[in-house]
Amino acid sequence: MNHSTVRWLGRAMRIALAAALAIVVACTHSRDGVRQVDEDNPTVTYQYSDSEGLLNASFQAEIHCRQFDAWPHVEEVEEGRGGSGEVTFSCAHDEPRESPMGRTLPREPARTYNFHDQQSLIEATMQAQRYCARYDAEARAVIGGIDEQNQTAAFECVRRR
Secondary structure, three states: OOHHHHHHHHHHHHHHHHHHHHHHHHHHOOEOOEEEEEEEOOEEEEEEOOHHHHHHHHHHHHHHHHOOOOEEEEEEEEEOHHHOEEEEEEEEOOOOOOOOOOOOOOOOOOEEEEOOOHHHHHHHHHHHHHHHHOOOEEEEEEEEEEEOOOOEEEEEEEEOO
């Protein structure tokens, strides 16, 4: 092997190693303040870093339960320090998944729900999901919609993609 081939192989190995490291970091880094840590169908557990992460965990649980044609229900919330914690959802068939009232989205731009702790914030998210499902839409938290001081969370219905 000549010197340029050895240099090229060394560079290729460094690039491959960097790419592998980036993949590992991407797979283990929490997305939007939430990371799935366990799944035992139809139960799923997420770690969250703050209230926004808890909302995102609720939305991820809704997506998870959709495959079972069910709604997520909170089984357990373990609160950690600084607003972080772990939440476990199970999927239940307590009411029909889809009952569209019509294709037109509701007139009001956002609905606001009150909460007093992490459990009730999750319940507000589930109420918003059920409300929007009636319009064949999904609930999304309005940007800046969590007001922890007034203990309210705002959601809007958006069309499924």
